[in-house]
Amino acid sequence: MDELFDAGDPATEKHLRMLATDLIAWFTTIGKDGAPRAVPVWFFWDEGRIYVLSEPGTVKVANIRRDPRVLMHLNADGPHGDDVLVFRGTVEITDGGVTEWLERFREPYEAKYREAIAAYGMPLEKMAEVFSTLITFTPTHKLGW
Structure with missing residues (x-):
């Protein structure tokens, strides 16, 4: 199991399920004015x-290139907004890396x-051309309950 997740922690199963099934995460970078975005x-x-x-030309990519401090969190769904999962970590940017990445991860x-891609109305191959920069975030710290 990943070193951030303790098999004895009752929240671990929930957090791993959230990572597998949640569709949206909030990706926070530091803007050139020093404010979080x-x-x-x-x-x-x-x-x-x-x-x-x-x-490739997004503000988040520019922010990462300037300052690689990143925070990422999932929506606090749960019945009382209590499914919380927040990460800090390191980040790498690979320009043009999406096509190769999709060779490994296309099916999952x-x-x-599937439904979001259909609703977006752009086939995955075209998305790989448009969204051609791969951001790889490796969490080093976790806050969750």
Whole structure:
């Protein structure tokens, strides 16, 4: 099991389920004015890493290039807003890395986002062209309950 998740913690199963099934995460970067900037993103969790596909010219990509401090959290759904999962970590940007990444993760990514991709109205191959920058976020700290 990933080092951030304690098998003895009762919230671990819930958190891993949230990472597998939640469609939106909030990705927070530091803007050039020093203020935090949070945007909703699609994400994919695999073996301790969170992957985000992005258009190369976005503010979040520019912010990461300038300051790699990133915070990512899932929506606090739960019956009382109590399903909380927040990560801090390191981030890498791979320009043009999405096509290669999709060779490995196409099936599970399509399974997770099938309805969202259909609603977006852009086939995955076209999305890989448009959202061609791969952001790889490796959580180093977790806050959750």
